[in-house]
Amino acid sequence: MHGLMPEQVLLWDGAVLDRFMPMHLLVGQDGVVERAGPTLSRVFPGRALMGSEFGDLFELRASGGAASLADIMARGGRRLRLYPRDRVPGAVRTGMRGLAMALPESGQVLINLSFGIDVVAAVRAYRLTVADFAPTDLAMELLYLAEANHAVTAELRGLNLRLDGARLAAEEEAITDPLTGLKNRRAADAYLARLCATGVPFGVLHMDLDYFKTVNDSLGHAAGDLVLGEVARVLRRQTRAEDCAARIGGDEFVLILAGQTEADHLVAVAERIIAGVSEPILFEGQVARVSASVGIGRSIDHAYPDPALLLADADAALYRAKRAGRGRAALAFDKGSAGVRRPVNNVLP
Template sequence: MDGSKSETLALVPPAALGRLMPMFLWVSVTGHVREAGPTLLKLCEGRPLLGCGFLDVFEITRPRPVASVTELEMLAGRRLHLRLRDAPDTAFRGLAVPLATGQGVIVNLSLGIGLAAAVSQHELTDADFAATDLAVELLYLQEAKSAVMEELHGMNLRLAHARTAAEEKARTDPLTGLANRRELDAALARAAAGAGNGGAPFALVHIDLDFFKAVNDSLGHAAGDEVLMRVSQILREETRKSDVVARVGGDEFVLILRSTTDPDGVQALSRRAIDRMEEPIQFEDQFCRISASVGVTVSSLYAAPDPDQMLLDADLALYASKRRGRACCTVFTPGMEVPEDRRAPG
């Protein structure tokens, strides 16, 4: 660079140079900052910059540390990695261009990959960048990407919620909101496997409503639905969260009880539920009257509880309750005989 060109560059008004390079530094031969671009001054707001030693404010980390303007000039044309020595230690990329002898060095900086963080931290706007600087476009692209990623995240959450709702619906009886047969089978398999491996015991309770068919025949299915919902409410209130309450047929319910597993306790729970179910249930201006028969078996009766066998045994105990006159609870005992007729009319 000849002297006339260097002198012309040095005489360019700082404001004009700042519009072209908002993050430039003019470093004198003594190593002091003579001028700085407006964006750089904004980034260093609150700390002295003009008149300060360049290397007191900035640390050059790559391609190697420097200790003087002479060493800085030796890195002319090479990409520099710099950072502010004091917090916030904002990182920069830079390029140094020596001026004529005695005029020092021009260092032009950019924010590099730390653009987004610096924009947020220092509240920069597009006015803080040169009109030809691609940083603003890159920032817009990043913001667009963030918006897209946020929308995708929201969509994934909605899909996950929809999937959870669909799975819940597949496991739930649509009328009563209780577990359905599919969910019961899965829960019973888990309970049986756990008890067979030395885990917590459980009781299996099979409930069939008495006189439910008469309600449907005389008052219609809407009345029957009202009865089923009332029965579901009673069973929820008589059990605990650790128990499973399922509707497995039109008027059949199955409970997996962990909170009460001894036969006497299960019979007491069943008696309370039966007594509540026998209370008249109002439907419009009519009263529905039902009862319930209950069969029970407990996992402790089996060396290795088998879900199918337990369901069969609870069903046999239920049938025994029907044969005894309904509205009662029977606990299965080993050796209970299978009757010739499978079920008395409901």
Template sequence: MHADRPDHRIALDSAVLSHFMPMHLLLDAEGRALSFGPTLARVLRGDAVPGARFEDLFEVRAPGGAVTVGDVLARAGNRFRLVPRKGVRAGLRGLGLRLPEDGRVLLNLSFGIDLISAVRDLALTDADFAATDLAMELLYLAEANAAVTRELRGLNLRLEGARVAAEEEAMTDPLTGLRNRRAADLVLERLCAARAGFGLLHMDLDYFKAVNDTLGHAAGDFVLETVGRILREQLRAEDCAARIGGDEFVVIVVGRSDPKTLQAIAERIIARISLPMAFGDQTARVSASIGIVRSLDMAAPEAAQLLATADRALYAAKRAGRGRAVLLASRGG
């Protein structure tokens, strides 16, 4: 040093380094550890011992090909990325400098993108970072972002739930809880487009007007609700039962086209509906007529044609005496 210049060399006290640089690592000229910052010591756990060699403590991720601290400083200047070989496998970023007076190396490390997981795994607090370190501020921002993300995710789930509920409501008959005409049309169109085999039952209640006229509309609603329950009990989850208006119902039996099977299903439904329905201290009595058509009776089944044929079958059942089921082959295709 020149005599007219002040000596700027400062003795590196371990306690001072630890206060200002809790993630520091001081190495001797040969790359052996002299002191560790307290936070870095927690990261390295049992490996943070004096005399440990840099290359035994860390795997160098950048610069590529570097192994020793000398390689790091020679190839990257003073910026590098490390991962502890043991302890907490957190990605670390750092600055390094070889001290001119004795060749010692001072590294100051910080957490990279693994900050959040390192804080969680080591239970770090603000006291474990330098006062000038923005780590905790970043954590607060990350937590705020996570909270906003959770709230947005919850909002999206609520909106999706509301959308599904609205769609379900738009497809449901509010009185019986069955599908409505729109839903039945969509199911028919989908099955016809897929050339699927199914049976279509068109059902109308016999003597329903008499129930309304003699017992009142509340009794009529009760009968419709009861018919809805009966249909749900008699069908499988994959089938579709719909109230398409007034006392008219459509039943789509998916994957079943055998005439005897469809006839048996219709007769079970008729038998259940024909039983007396107790409404308060009164009894409501109705029966059901059902027209049946099979999709396999058409080479190219169309929803409108199937419905028209099922309607003809229904009126054939009524003309035959009501309270029965009639199957007709479609004239289409």
């Protein structure tokens, strides 16, 4: 039945055409624009579209490069990809796509255009409003989706940042010694491993407190905790942000100084620490006194430094420092005076 009906010719007046296809163009056989939908005049502000050459308004793209409308129609192509030749200053280039059909008898070409995916950029560049689109156009849905997507992404980014903050806090907790706020053994091991792996030279100070047990036994654990806190303060004063100061056992500490391998400098740091630690500490009206012995290892003593090697060096030097009398620093592989430096303070109990 349907196929047998005689074809009807629809006569549309301009207003209907403008509403259904606000981005249409009617181009005469001579390539001159005879009618243009209202939204297109927004794309060419201050320019009369009627009477303009189609080729002056748009750059047509077809497979094989630029083309003219006549070429495309002759080749039977009807799908167009085109770019307005006028550009809004500062705006991104917005393309359009469209469909062209030759009208019977008159030879005119009716083209309907759309911004396609470039609609997001187009509404900005041409300050378009809802009224510039046909109600059937999915432009609003696309804009809506772009904004909804933007909002969801922002929320997810916020969630990620908050989770990441929580992760960092948890990690920080896992590598921190809760009593002193210094790093713990795990953190020191990881830090050493990283320096060795990246080939950064460094010095390691292994410190053991002297007379700590005496303080614990005579003044109690609270006094011991106070002493540990004071020691941590001394260590923090002697370290930079890039260094690692860790408490690795009851009264054992490790200081890793990145980029510092000069013997005199490392010994000077150790002696300043020993001097600081040896300052008397007041606990509930009583004086707590400790001192410290320090063994120093240096990555440059080895062709292939690794954490265990360096810790063993520092530990051996610490043992020599202790044997030589307390409150001293000793350097691994030091020739002079068996590697033990002079005592730092003479106020030991």
